[in-house]
Amino acid sequence: MMGSQISITKFQLLMVLIQTQIGIGLLSLPNVVQESARGDGWISILFAGVVIQFLLIIYLKLLKKFPNDMLTDITKKLLGKHLGTIVNTTIYFYFIFTGSTLTILMIKILNEQLLPLTPGWVVSFLIIASCVYLTVSNLRVIARFFVLATFWILVLICITVLSIWLPKEIQFILPVGSAGGKNILLGSNNALLAMLGFEALLFLFPFVIGNTKGMLKTVSYANLFVTSFYTFITFLCLVTFSPEQLHQIREPVLFLFRGLTYRMVDRLDLIFLSIWIIPMTTSIIMYLFLASKCLAGKKKSYKNAVIINGIILFCLSFIPNTDKITDTLTQYVSFLSYTIVIFLPCLLLLLSRLVKKRRSGGFV
Amino acid sequence: MEEQLTQELQNNFRKILKYFSYTEDLATKEMIFDNKNCTILFLDSMVNKEQLQTFVIAPILEAETGEIDKVVEATEVQAVSSISEIGSKLMEGCCVILIEGREVAWTVSVAETTSRSIETPANERSIKSAHDGFVESIGTNLLLIRRRVKTPQLKVQSYTLGRQSNTKVNLVYLANLANSEMVEEIKRRVSSIDVDQLLSSGEIEEFIEDNPYSPFPQMLHTERPDRAVSYLTEGKVLLLVDGDPRVLIMPITFFAFYQASDDYNSRWMVGTFFRCIRFLSYIISICLPAIYIAIVSYHSEVLPIGILYSVRVSLENVPFHPFIEAFTMQIVLELLKEASIRLPTPIAQTIGIVGGVVIGTAVVEASFVSNTMVVIIGLTAISSFVAPVNEMGTSARLLGFPVMVAAAVLGFFGIAIVLMVIVMHLCKLETFGMPYFSPLAPLKEKDLKDTLIRMPAWKMVTRPSDSLPAYKKQQWRTRGWKKS
Incomplete structure (x- = not known):
């Protein structure tokens, strides 16, 4: 009730994770995985889902040792104050960079598809202003909004089902596994980027009510949903478009809808994209939230941090969104993400075990 | 220092007259009681003359001696001694009996009650529900509510707001159901109001609402007693303002604005x-x-x-x-x-x-x-x-x-x-x-039964939890006959 500590339920956590993961990445996902994995792109995504599942288990093992701390507190506890601060700064930059990359990509796609003549800064200002408006409140309100936004994803799934009636060619994905293990792995690597967002768990864990039990189930459901949704869409694209077409189409998911025509509406892709603005924005909101939590820590300056980060995001969105720059940005983000999302939690888990052992050995 | 009555009748009379700025509708009636001079004061416009005659003047003339509160036959006889108290009683429509040599006066309630008769509210018509509506008199409105919820738990807390207007404001809630923390907060806000005049429930709404810059109405006005009572039994609080037929309901959710009494019938x-x-x-x-x-x-x-x-x-x-x-x-x-x-x-x-x-x-x-x-x-x-x-x-x-x-x-x-x-x-x-957008945000599946859809009445076993009522269950046996 009033004044009690801000907390969210497990159901809300599930929705928050789903909303953070699903975003702009989906639109180009089939194109990205197809680059290396060819017709076996859908296997790549399944595999990426399995990897994420393992990561989530590692996260939970780590977090259960510190049920009241966010990642930034854990690093300080395990690595000491100075090293911890350096690592936390890296984490902060990771969130800011991911957030701004998402913003830049979103502006780019909106400029290409919906508003070819509107200057990018107007779009980015509106997006970031609305993100800041929600993020300044608190996690509970964010979670409420994300739960509502998930209904939209259900609407989108319904629209997606319509595209089943497009002509399909199952030959495109046969024979299964023909791309070879290495290429499928490379495909997973690319898919992982589109599925980022599960690392929010590292910060949300202490806010969840009853976070001692049943967390694995919750996060697994989130992962299951995202992985199957992505696999489903990618599979649809892979059987609808030929490999040559897929190679040329940057956002195959939108083209999936462009083929549909009805008596009352045409160009479903525009409507799809307009609705998709919401899941895209929710990802940015979450990264803005994470960056601000990083910056503010447990102090009360959270609101100011949100506004500062909003301004930083806005400034970063002025980076011209040519293909070359966005590709470099994506590379940086992926490099950073491997450090923060995979390497750091594993290291922390190992350290926490060592510390525990040494303590029990030394003091008893 | 409040001015008190003295033993001199003329002096007291002058003080009261001064208190009322020598208004000309302050009428007097001189009499002899207990062999002393006795004056009955009343605001000509506020009292019912017939009642005054039969319940006050006639018994006094008849008895000639005795105790006033025994002699007078009205229901509400009260002894008061300060001028300001006498003033407020007079403004409520009482008459005041002053007697030579007494430092107390008696007030007798003989108020004129002119009120519109109970009619169907013009802006909230219904086809299949009750047709009575609130009126401008706060007493009648309370009656309409009490008649529908006959429980000792129905609590009325009254305030008098407005330095000039002295408007009666009543807070009505079910003591065993409404969330006590919330009720305290509402009381705190209402009692903090200090204005010259308070004429309508719209003003009080703007004084106590949380987000004055929001385009969404955050309290529900209604002229329908059945509607007001249905929210009362969800653990919400009603606010009645004397002189306004619209009752304020708080706290309210977005979806309440799309519910109508007819839905349930x-x-x-x-x-x-x-x-x-x-x-x-x-x-x-x-x-x-x-x-x-x-x-x-x-x-x-x-x-x-x-x-x-x-x-x-x-x-x-x-x-x-x-x-x-x-x-x-x-x-x-x-x-x-x-x-x-x-x-x-x-x-x-x-x-x-x-x-x-x-x-x-x-x-x-x-x-x-x-x-x-x-x-x-x-x-x-x-x-x-x-x-x-x-x-x-x-x-x-x-x-x-x-x-x-x-x-x-x-x-x-x-x-x-x-x-x-x-x-x-x-x-x-x-x-x-x-939360205003409950039960969608935060999502409460159990409360969805009475928002976008209206489930059958026997499915509504629990009441909506948006205002955190003290207990949730509201139905025990509805279609119990089916099981036997």
Whole structure:
């Protein structure tokens, strides 16, 4: 009730994770995985889902040792104050960079598809202003909004089902596994980027009510949903478009809808994209939230941090969104993400075990 | 230091007269009682003369001696000694009996109660529900509520607000059900009000609401006792203001504005159907003109060629941007509504006809506005009046404007952003600590049974939890006969 500590339920956590993961990445996902994995792109995504599942288990093992701390507190506890601060700064930059990359990509796609003549800064200002408006409140309100936004994803799934009636060619994905293990792995690597967002768990864990039990189930459901949704869409694209077409189409998911025509509406892709603005924005909101939590820590300056980060995001969105720059940005983000999302939690888990052992050995 | 009565009658009388600024409707009646001079004071306009004669004057003349509170036959006889107390009693419609050599006076309640008879509220009509409505008298309104909930738990807390107006304000709630923390907060806010005059519940709403800058109404006004009581039994608090037939209900959720008493008296499928229609109306009244503007000015490729052709043909001779069209038409509609709403019916009808003909046909024939736009605006206007509570419909119309502007400037993207911000705002809103957009945000599956849909009455085992009632269960046996 009033004044009690801000907390969210497990159901809300599930929705928050789903909303953070699903975003702009989906639109180009089939194109990205197809680059290396060819017709076996859908296997790549399944595999990426399995990897994420393992990561989530590692996260939970780590977090259960510190049920009241966010990642930034854990690093300080395990690595000491100075090293911890350096690592936390890296984490902060990771969130800011991911957030701004998402913003830049979103502006780019909106400029290409919906508003070819509107200057990018107007779009980015509106997006970031609305993100800041929600993020300044608190996690509970964010979670409420994300739960509502998930209904939209259900609407989108319904629209997606319509595209089943497009002509399909199952030959495109046969024979299964023909791309070879290495290429499928490379495909997973690319898919992982589109599925980022599960690392929010590292910060949300202490806010969840009853976070001692049943967390694995919750996060697994989130992962299951995202992985199957992505696999489903990618599979649809892979059987609808030929490999040559897929190679040329940057956002195959939108083209999936462009083929549909009805008596009352045409160009479903525009409507799809307009609705998709919401899941895209929710990802940015979450990264803005994470960056601000990083910056503010447990102090009360959270609101100011949100506004500062909003301004930083806005400034970063002025980076011209040519293909070359966005590709470099994506590379940086992926490099950073491997450090923060995979390497750091594993290291922390190992350290926490060592510390525990040494303590029990030394003091008893 | 409060002025007290003295033993001298003339002195007391002068003091009271001074207290009332020598007003000329302060009447007196001189008599002899117990062989002493005795004066009865009353505000001529506030008392019922017949009662005064039969219950006060006649018994005193008859008895000639004894104790006043035994002699006088009225229900409420009270001894008071300070001038200000006497003053407030006089203003409530009591008469004051002063006796030579006594430092106390007796006040007897003989108030004139003129009140409108109980009628069907004009702005909340119903087909299948109770037809009584609140009136301007706070006593009658309390009676209407008490008659429906006959429980000792019904608690009335009264306040007198307004330095000049001294308006009676009553807070009504169920002591065993309403969330005590919330009730305390409401009491704190109400008792903090210090103004000269308080004339309507609208003012008090603005004084105590959480988010004055929100376009959404955060308290529900109603003139229907059945509606008020139905929220009372959900653990909400009612606020009655003397002189205002509208009762304030708080804290309220968004969805309460789309519930009507009739829903519960129709079959549940019918009720659910109407609920859905109303929510559709809300969405239409916010979005429809904006979507039209966005489509014709940015995304005409969304329409298949057949429809696009007919829309384009109607736009052919119109010299204005669709946004200007939509905006002026909305304004014209508001003008028509405002012009006809307070006029006597025959004139209002004339305005309706003139407006209808001018807007409907002449404007199109003069090709100021396209045919499609008239259809769109007509639909929007009708759907904004569907809301059972007028305020929400008006707020929907108002919100339609920013969405229209966004659509005219940024197309679909603008609509999506503005709608998203509106939903964010709804998620953020809290009234008296209770979430406004409950049960959608935060999502409470159990409470959904009485929002977008209306489940059968026997399914509503628990009451809505948005105002955190002390206990949830509200039904124990409904269709128990089936099991035996």
